[in-house]
Amino acid sequence: MGAGREGGCACGAVRYRLASDPIFVHCCHCLNCQRQTGSAFVVNLLIEADRLELLAGEPRPVDAPRDDGSVQKVYRCQDCQVAVYSEYGRPEVLFVRGGTLDEPREIEPDVHIFTKSKVGWVTIPESQAAVEIFYDREELWPAESLERLDAVRSRETAS
Numbered sequence: 154m155g156a157g158r159e160g161g162c163a164c165g166a167v168r169y170r171l172a173s174d175p176i177f178v179h180c181c182h183c184l185n186c187q188r189q190t191g192s193a194f195v196v197n198l199l200i201e202a203d204r205l206e207l208l209a210g211e212p213r214p215v216d217a218p219r220d221d222g223s224v225q226k227v228y229r230c231q232d233c234q235v236a237v238y239s240e241y242g243r244p245e246v247l248f249v250r251g252g253t254l255d256e257p258r259e260i261e262p263d264v265h266i267f268t269k270s271k272v273g274w275v276t277i278p279e280s281q282a283a284v285e286i287f288y289d290r291e292e293l294w295p296a297e298s299l300e301r302l303d304a305v306r307s308r309e310t311a312s
Contacts, residue, residue, distance in 0.1 A: 160254040162230035167210035175200045183267035193272045196251030
């Protein structure tokens with residue numbers, strides 16, 4: 154995919170650049186994601202927060218309720234309200250919405266998750282990993298991705 158990818162919201166008030174490839178890419182079919190996006194699934198690029206450079210605007214965090222009673226922070230453009238990225242309780246790793254990239258067609262998921270609630274008309278390519286709920290990171294993530302996650306967690310506990 155390549156570092157330097159850019160994206161932003163629909164109105165252009167928020168613009169960002171990714172300083173590296175993502176750690177991993179999820180295509181999530183859970184009911185929470187379906188409800189929050191108004192679509193069949195969401196594509197999230199997991200990336201270290203310090204590798205997302207805001208070029209313009211400041212997305213506003215909104216607490217979005219989840220079915221389990223918890224909340225996640227969804228960062229939205231303050232003007233057009235498009236969700237640009239999310240945080241799931243760990244601010245050091247962001248989940249950038251794949252559809253906000255300038256070239257979203259170049260993104261392919263590393264895994265499809267929560268396929269137990271996938272809508273029937275979506276077909277997952279046989280070449281892509283898919284799990285009914287979630288997966289074991291150690292089994293699915295490349296070694297470099299695991300190292301990056303360990304590094305960012307180490308920085309967080311050291312501060």
